[in-house]
Amino acid sequence: MSEVRATKRRRGRPRGGAGDTRERILSAATAEFAEAGYDGATMRAIAARADVDAALVHHYFGTKADLFGATIDTPIRPDIAIRTLLNGPLEDLGERIVRFVLDSWEQADVRRRGLVLLRAGLSSRATAPVLAGFLARELLERIADRVGTPDAALRASLAASQIAGLLVTRYILRLPAMRAASVDDLVAWLAPTVQRYLTGDQTPS
Incomplete structure (x- = not known):
């Protein structure tokens, strides 16, 4: 057998x-x-x-x-893109970040899926902390390491707040002036503010 x-x-x-x-x-x-x-x-x-x-x-x-x-199902991978963005001169980082975000979100597929994710992050108690953890670990910590100052974590977070406001006002609230502005105009307005958060002198006057 x-x-x-x-x-x-x-x-x-x-x-x-x-x-x-x-x-x-x-x-x-x-x-x-x-x-x-x-x-x-x-x-x-x-x-x-x-x-x-x-x-x-x-x-x-x-x-x-x-x-x-x-x-x-994120439409873009900021944790991957940031590696390239951080390679350039630190004094131009704000402009590179703002332009990357706008150029990406102006693409219909990215905008469509990005809006779903952004709305979930703003409204879902389950999604918000997980998404925040991902962004903090994979994106903001890398920016802070590149900035390299004692207050770099706060600087990176302030820059992120500016980007978040841009996404909400242009793509969710669709404020008329924000929707009408060109990518180049928005980069010209916002990049210096983001750059100031990252590398500017924050000493109170």
């Missing part, structure tokens, strides 16, 4: 096709980010929820930031 060997599925092998495994990881990541926040969520915990090896999560999605971006 031949011996029958039962083959036990090893953790990390897709239970179905690659698409099924990817969706299980995304579902697990959504739950983990919602419960633990961006900083608290780990690739290992997400893998455990999805019943796969952590290596498989990295195989499909790369980094935690990549996985978060896929989870929220």
Whole structure:
């Protein structure tokens, strides 16, 4: 009588096709980010929820930031773009940031999906803290490191507040003058303010 060997599925092998495994990881990541926040969520915990090896999560999605971006279906990846933006001269960083944001949001697909995400970030108690954690860790900390001053974290946050106001007034509230202004005009007006937040003298007079 031949011996029958039962083959036990090893953790990390897709239970179905690659698409099924990817969706299980995304579902697990959504739950983990919602419960633990961006900083608290780990690739290992997400893998455990999805019943796969952590290596498989990295195989499909790369980094935690990549996985978060896929989870929220972000139209642009500011955490990736900022690496290029930070490479140029520090004294022109404000202009590069403002122009990148406007050039990106003027694209119909980016604007459409970005508005969904922005509205969720402003109104959802579940989405807001996770999105804030992502932006703080992957974007603002990098800007602060580049600025390199003792108050760099505040400077980066103030710059972000200016960008947030731009997005809300131009694309959500659609204030007439903001909608009518050209990208070049808005860059000319806003870039010096963002630059002052990042590198200007903040000593009270």
